[in-house]
Amino acid sequence: MKTIAKVLLALCVIASLAFTTFQENSEKPIVVVINVSHGGEDSGTSNGTLLEKEIVQQIAIKMALLNKDPNIQLHFTRTSDSYISLQERVQFINNLKPDRVLSLHVNDNDNSEISGMDVFYADKGKEPISSENLAQKVVNAMESKGIFSTSKVKQANFFVLKNSEAPSVAVELGFLSNAEDSKILMDNTQQEEIAKVLLTAISN
Numbered sequence: 525m526k527t528i529a530k531v532l533l534a535l536c537v538i539a540s541l542a543f544t545t546f547q548e549n550s551e552k553p554i555v556v557v558i559n560v561s562h563g564g565e566d567s568g569t570s571n572g573t574l575l576e577k578e579i580v581q582q583i584a585i586k587m588a589l590l591n592k593d594p595n596i597q598l599h600f601t602r603t604s605d606s607y608i609s610l611q612e613r614v615q616f617i618n619n620l621k622p623d624r625v626l627s628l629h630v631n632d633n634d635n636s637e638i639s640g641m642d643v644f645y646a647d648k649g650k651e652p653i654s655s656e657n658l659a660q661k662v663v664n665a666m667e668s669k670g671i672f673s674t675s676k677v678k679q680a681n682f683f684v685l686k687n688s689e690a691p692s693v694a695v696e697l698g699f700l701s702n703a704e705d706s707k708i709l710m711d712n713t714q715q716e717e718i719a720k721v722l723l724t725a726i727s728n
């Protein structure tokens with residue numbers, strides 16, 4: 525009987541250790557880099573006084589404030605209006621080894637009729653989750669809210685997408701050259717909605 529008791533005790537200890545390990549794994553936060561594009565002397569695209577570098581920073585700040593999920597750990601490539609080169613951004617990302625990377629941009633086009641959101645990824649072969657998959661998640665989350673006229677997944681070999689080791693997407697949040705998109709992008713409430721959608725997409 526004594527031996528049986530010992531075996532049972534040992535099994536209990538093993539079971540509880542296994543459970544602890546499992547719990548620790550499940551609580552490991554998802555580390556996400558929000559690449560806040562442009563900054564400093566580089567304003568990105570613009571429409572009058574509306575500057576891409578300011579819009580993406582405003583949305584990034586909203587993401588930081590609205591993120592209540594302890595499982596999502598956000599890091600930002602810039603938190604002030606400063607110039608950071610693409611190389612420095614990639615270095616920051618690859619040193620941190622995040623689970624995913626989300627670059628924030630705003631688009632423009634000579635044709636002011638063109639509107640909507642595009643999510644770009646670069647095909648980098650083997651990845652823990654594919655960049656394409658992440659791009660699709662952003663599009664799905666945005667479509668369910670219907671903020672922009674269209675949301676599309678596209679492929680492009682942008683420097684940060686290509687050189688970041690983690691699954692990465694670049695989100696072009698509408699066109700500053702389009703009146704409707706500009707209205708969305710300068711609206712505080714709509715910016716909050718966009719930030720929430722992006723948080724939903726990266727937490728899935």
Ligand SMILES: [Zn+2]
Pocket residue numbers: 561562568569576628629630
């Ligand atoms: Zn840009």
